[in-house]
Amino acid sequence: MNIVVAPTVEAAGELAAELLDEQLRAGEAIGVATGSTPLPVYDALARRQRDGADYARASAWALDEYVGLPAEHPQTYRATLRREFASRIGLLDANLHVPDGAAEDAQRAAADYESAIAARGIAVQLLGVGANGHIGFNEPGSAADSLTRVVDLAERTRRDNARFFEGRLEEVPTRAITQGVATILRARRLVLLAYGVAKADAVAALVEGAIGVHCPASFVREHGDVHMIIDPAAASRLSSTTVRIPEEAAR
Numbered sequence: 058m059n060i061v062v063a064p065t066v067e068a069a070g071e072l073a074a075e076l077l078d079e080q081l082r083a084g085e086a087i088g089v090a091t092g093s094t095p096l097p098v099y100d101a102l103a104r105r106q107r108d109g110a111d112y113a114r115a116s117a118w119a120l121d122e123y124v125g126l127p128a129e130h131p132q133t134y135r136a137t138l139r140r141e142f143a144s145r146i147g148l149l150d151a152n153l154h155v156p157d158g159a160a161e162d163a164q165r166a167a168a169d170y171e172s173a174i175a176a177r178g179i180a181v182q183l184l185g186v187g188a189n190g191h192i193g194f195n196e197p198g199s200a201a202d203s204l205t206r207v208v209d210l211a212e213r214t215r216r217d218n219a220r221f222f223e224g225r226l227e228e229v230p231t232r233a234i235t236q237g238v239a240t241i242l243r244a245r246r247l248v249l250l251a252y253g254v255a256k257a258d259a260v261a262a263l264v265e266g267a268i269g270v271h272c273p274a275s276f277v278r279e280h281g282d283v284h285m286i287i288d289p290a291a292a293s294r295l296s297s298t299t300v301r302i303p304e305e306a307a308r
């Protein structure tokens with residue numbers, strides 16, 4: 058696992074964008090995340106597109122989607138990815154793929170999404186990590202061989218995400234469709250980002266703890282091509298033997 062401590066969140070976004078740029082230009086499939094973590098990456102990609110990068114042939118595949126929100130809700134991950142990612146980098150809407158969280162049969166929608174991803178193959182998967190060690194919405198307890206499925210969201214995750222619902226916990230869905238751990242690990246390359254002290258324990262557990270279902274993000278260590286880009290605060294609970302924070306990054 059290649060761990061880079063970037064001096065700022067913006068620098069982390071630039072580094073990650075650099076790892077996605079070639080595949081996007083080549084029209085490959087990339088896996089995208091929602092939440093706060095990928096925003097600096099999407100900002101950096103939008104800058105590159107303004108400067109002439111052509112991403113129109115690429116396709117993007119979401120990690121997850123809430124179950125039960127009406128299709129027109131602004132916080133569905135489809136709406137979020139359209140707004141924060143696809144529309145800003147010139148990706149065609151037809152090439153943005155998100156599980157159908159409004160489907161009558163959510164299990165079926167999850168299985169269909171799993172088949173579509175398996176058929177396409179993801180070149181690079183962008184990941185954030187939950188404070189409880191989740192990736193996608195694979196909450197603690199999720200197995201290494203899990204596939205795309207309907208899951209219950211952990212209470213901690215719902216509380217963390219209430220900020221996207223004007224702080225109203227009761228409006229945060231209780232279920233989601235998520236790519237499984239095995240689905241995520243099939244991507245040829247993983248780019249995992251984390252910032253802030255709130256992620257420091259999860260980062261330490263994922264890098265230095267035991268690999269297991271208590272911290273589904275720890276399974277990324279079983280992948281051969283992982284780039285982890287974190288800021289000094291997220292790196293602050295790693296032992297110094299694992300990672301040395303460059304002096305300019307610590308300032």
Ligand code: F6R
Binds near residue numbers: 093094095120184186
């Ligand atoms: C988002 C996702 C989640 C988030 C994680 C971190 O599609 O699957 O795993 O990456 O919850 O969220 P933020 O970035 O908001 O801290």
